[in-house]
Amino acid sequence: MMFLSRSPLFRLTVSALLLSACGVEAQERQGDPEQAERRRAMVEQIESYGVRDSATLAAMRAVPRHEFVPGRYRDRAYGDHPLPIGHGQTISQPYIVAYMTEILELEPGMKVLEIGTGSGYQAAVLAEIGCDVYTMEIFGALAESARERLGRLAYDSVEVRHGDGHYGWPEAAPFEAIIVTAAAGHIPPALVDQLEVGGRMVIPVGSVYGVQNLILVTKRDEGEVRTRNLLPVRFVPMLEGLR
Ligand code: SAH
Numbered sequence: 001m002m003f004l005s006r007s008p009l010f011r012l013t014v015s016a017l018l019l020s021a022c023g024v025e026a027q028e029r030q031g032d033p034e035q036a037e038r039r040r041a042m043v044e045q046i047e048s049y050g051v052r053d054s055a056t057l058a059a060m061r062a063v064p065r066h067e068f069v070p071g072r073y074r075d076r077a078y079g080d081h082p083l084p085i086g087h088g089q090t091i092s093q094p095y096i097v098a099y100m101t102e103i104l105e106l107e108p109g110m111k112v113l114e115i116g117t118g119s120g121y122q123a124a125v126l127a128e129i130g131c132d133v134y135t136m137e138i139f140g141a142l143a144e145s146a147r148e149r150l151g152r153l154a155y156d157s158v159e160v161r162h163g164d165g166h167y168g169w170p171e172a173a174p175f176e177a178i179i180v181t182a183a184a185g186h187i188p189p190a191l192v193d194q195l196e197v198g199g200r201m202v203i204p205v206g207s208v209y210g211v212q213n214l215i216l217v218t219k220r221d222e223g224e225v226r227t228r229n230l231l232p233v234r235f236v237p238m239l240e241g242l243r
Contacts (some may be wrong), residue, residue, distance in 0.1 A: 115165030120146030
């Protein structure tokens, strides 16, 4: 690149071109340095709680969570708590997002189904790891705003569908991993069907007001499914009927 330094104007033009080709997008996604610093602190805390998977931690260091919360909560975007996103729904607590992501043992290129798009934050974390993400949301308005937001942030490997997650996404099945981010009364049979053999599903199961447990479902063979209780959690309920 030495010859470029001969002409300052040429150098300026070249760096402007390079910026518009690749730099701007990443910069816009990650926000200002202050947000990046808050993200680093958030991930440090998550790590101290025991999350070890480096891909999960790197993804959470990269996704601009402040873009996924309503404007009035922006200054609280990097605290370890859920926040309201409208329609009585919430964006999950960062630690739980990290824990659920890690437990899926994801690799780049895996096809993942998410039930409960909400803000689109969890979907962005999965996309940042390199997965192809199919995400379903029962509120049309939330599906629409998540689709717009993920598009604006150039998460192109995410597809959002307005639909009831109890029935999954048969046209795109099977999935190597499934993550459900609303509490189900039972493990929906369609999701077990759409899980690939060898695949993993993580799902909160339990009643709205009572105890919910995060469950890991592994599919050993067609018709052979194992479940393991991971930890008690509190999620908004998995609803029925499109809204
Ligand atoms: N993963 C989201 C947060 C999930 S909150 C995020 O990262 O922001 C749970 C979401 O599940 C809510 O948006 C709720 O509307 C949605 N939901 C509830 N029942 C559903 C169903 N049956 N199918 C799809 N989405 C559902």
